[in-house]
Amino acid sequence: MGANLNSGKTQGRQSYRPMAEINVTPFVDVMLVLLVVFMVAAPLLTAGVPIDLPDSKAKALQEEDNKPLEVSLDKEGKIYVGDTEVKQVRLVSLLASLTNNDPDRRIYIRADEDLDYGEVMGILGAINGAGFKKVALISNSSTKTP
Numbered sequence: 001m002g003a004n005l006n007s008g009k010t011q012g013r014q015s016y017r018p019m020a021e022i023n024v025t026p027f028v029d030v031m032l033v034l035l036v037v038f039m040v041a042a043p044l045l046t047a048g049v050p051i052d053l054p055d056s057k058a059k060a061l062q063e064e065d066n067k068p069l070e071v072s073l074d075k076e077g078k079i080y081v082g083d084t085e086v087k088q089v090r091l092v093s094l095l096a097s098l099t100n101n102d103p104d105r106r107i108y109i110r111a112d113e114d115l116d117y118g119e120v121m122g123i124l125g126a127i128n129g130a131g132f133k134k135v136a137l138i139s140n141s142s143t144k145t146p
Contacts, residue, residue, distance in 0.1 A: 054113035056139035068106035069098060071127070075112045077119055091123070092130040099132075106134040
């Protein structure tokens with residue numbers, strides 16, 4: 001009545017086969033977490049100065065330049081080039097040095113909608129008067145109908 005206790009195993013040695021499958025579950029988990037982090041962080045990277053832009057029905061500009069410069073005016077009338085605050089008297093000279101005096105370099109102006117029209121036009125006129133030809137005002141696209 002001797003039962004074979006080693007049924008299914010080879011006598012004396014155990015044989016192991018290499019596992020040919022890769023467990024991708026941890027990899028997928030990490031990728032999904034990274035995707036969520038980048039989706040949350042991407043909108044925060046667009047502009048460093050918080051501006052409440054006015055609405056407009058103007059069409060979006062075609063992106064001709066890889067690196068347009070952004071001039072921002074906040075509610076208090078402070079001027080920023082990128083994220084750096086600049087005094088109005090230094091604005092034109094800073095733009096000229098950043099663009100290497102290239103009058104065809106695109107410059108975007110973002111201004112808070114509560115600012116006085118004259119302040120925004122003063123900045124626009126100063127930049128245009130310095131010889132920059134491609135100056136554009138940035139606004140939110142409006143879905144409102146008058």
